[in-house]
Amino acid sequence: MAWKAPERAGATVFVWANYSLVERNRRWQAVRERAAKAGLDCVFVPLGDGTDARYLTQLRCSSVVLPTDGRPPIVIADRGSRNEWVTEPWQTSREWTEPMAQALMEAGMERARIGVAGLKRGQVTHVSALDGAVNHTAFSEVRRRLPNATFEDATDIVGFVRHVKSREESECLRRGASMAEAAIETLAQLARPGLDAALLYARVIERLIVLGSEYYPLAITCDSIAAQRPMRYAHPPIGRRLGRDSLIQSEVGAIWGAELVEAVQPILLGRVPEEWRPVIELQREVFEEGLRWMRPGTTLGALIDRVNGFGAKRGMRTAISLKGCGYGDDGPILTPGSEAGAARSLTIDKGNVFVWRPLAASADGRMQFVWGGAVEVGDEGGRPLFERAHGMISVA
């Protein structure tokens, strides 16, 4: 090893790292195979692309050089961190550029074709990162140090491996989903007119932490059901108390095994108005139909068209709302009104896990209802990873 570890480093931070070595090897092998098929000599996960690095190492912060010829990766980590997957990473402190360049050279990549994860937005990961997630100064210096190597985007190489979940990942997602359900129970138990909205927010986060979830921002609204554009809070709401007809639209995220799942549940303080019932019923139907349509091999374009056209038969409106679950910024993200573009041609695979939360709305768009949670794609379509009853929760 050319790199010399620094004398001083910060305190080791412990993160969940309980996937098996079988799972590690599955991930490494799947990435290698895809990269080799694309003609790459290695996959490089540089400083900045923390989610892909965590996927490949289970470390809090790392950089990875994974040769496609079957050799194990060189992993750079900080703060003295190591785990069962990566027993001897190259240790660094705050300096990342030099060890990354040395790792590529030690792996013999001076004249190689190097695939860089996180360089650009991917089709199924880093989907909201228009220009990827790579640190400029460090990456530019690495390129300068390896002038004869070629560097290409390989976000989708890692991305499409992340996109299909293994049995171990599926179990973690299921557990995460149960945490999100528990948090929704807490919301429903506490929500009352007059309650400080920040206190409600705090109690839900407390519940998730007690259950073992890593932090993910809770998003809630708390305006009147009559509000057309309710304010969405991703931090504790300041200066707000729940009203007598508050509609709490909640997006509750939970993370277990580094995998993020979300649950969506509207809670109304008061009785559900009669005029809302057909909209809620329509949403139930499109949710369930969508599960049946969500079979392996179906294109997202076909799913979008069927969902978006479903409501018209009832004189109402429906729209797709779906996003991938995983290590973070997973895709595809399909939202009502957005153009799916290239995502239309993507096919659904067995082992995909999505947050499935289609929208139903009255014809005039005044009433909009979204409900859902994590679903896993099997041979017969989507299967919810949760057991919550459909509908608007009414706290009368």
Place this chain on the structure above:
Amino acid sequence: MEAAADITWQGYSLAERDRRWRAVQDNGARAGFDCILVPHCVDGKNLHLSLEQARGTRSDSRYLTQMENGAVILPTDGRPPTVVNENGAGNSWLTEVRPAGDSWGKAMAGALIDARMERARIGVSGLRRGQVTHGRAIAGVINHSSYAEVLRRLPNAQFEDATDVVGYARYVKGDEEIACLRRGAAIAAAGIDEMIKVARPGVEEAILYAAVMRRMLELGSEYYPLALYTGPVGSNRLPRFEDGPVGRRLQPGHRIHNEVDAVWGGLVAQEQQGIILGPIPQEWKPVIELQRDLFYAGLEFMKPGLLLGELADFINGFGAKRGMRSLTLMHGRGCGDDGPLLTPQDRGERVRDVRLKKGNVFVWKPIAYSADGKIEYSWGGCVLVTEKGGEQLVRRTPGMVSITG
């Protein structure tokens, strides 16, 4: 402390916005730049060098815009900035914002060209670590693909690091910022009170963690992970957790160390308090006493004009007089990853010539060690530099809390 629901503060004023913009413009003009560019930066979850990155990577843009993710082009000739964000949505500080569209790089380059910067000298904040901001990010915080696109589209402009141009504006807090940090420090102190209330042998550490976070959130803090260290009092290095620890319970004789941060007005305050589940061991008492004296001596010494090197030498030599050891541990407080950074890891050689200024806010938590280095104790919180020295933003007394009940 008033409940979050009863708070009427509506955010920073336009005067505070103008103060920040002008300070950056003045620093930028003095350095000979035509404009300051705060480019699109990597998000803190992905560039997770430390807890500070969660809010630190995009801190310059937040400082200038109050937006979570934006790019800023601020000409130094007094023109207002052009701002690019994800969707073009404005706020009370900026009503006109450009959407990034399908490329941050293209949008930033377009804004620079519209500001007539094709052949300009452009100062770029976040390219490298600075003296008083981005101290943990040696390679800076900028997103590669978008910035490379800017360089490609403006081949005749000159781009140079200007991290310190924005950094030194952030370094001195305005009155509104000090008020926010004061409330943040009070929230963090309430989090510590909750920790003392809940911490008992047998308690699940995740429950302790959750209770502290709940207390701070209900007082209106944004979520900023508690850093929790727990283990037997005799252990020199305790494991550090930044999420609720899973499968661990507090035990008799355990020591709890922490960094309790609260975010108010977008600024990160921090308080720290050692706790022991049992009586304080005799051999710890002189170390704790030394730490208390270090803390107060440092406050007295911390006057505007002092060089950080002078402060570090004073503190680092303080313990020897008692046959023990001491080390400076401090860093700035603000939008995230604030410096200057003096820690056991970063001894401050880079920032010895940085002067303290009135209006600086630091987390001040010097470390005292026994002579053999086996016992180490740090206690502290936010302090404001005033003409009379350092002033605690929330009144607390140095020491270790012993829970024996």
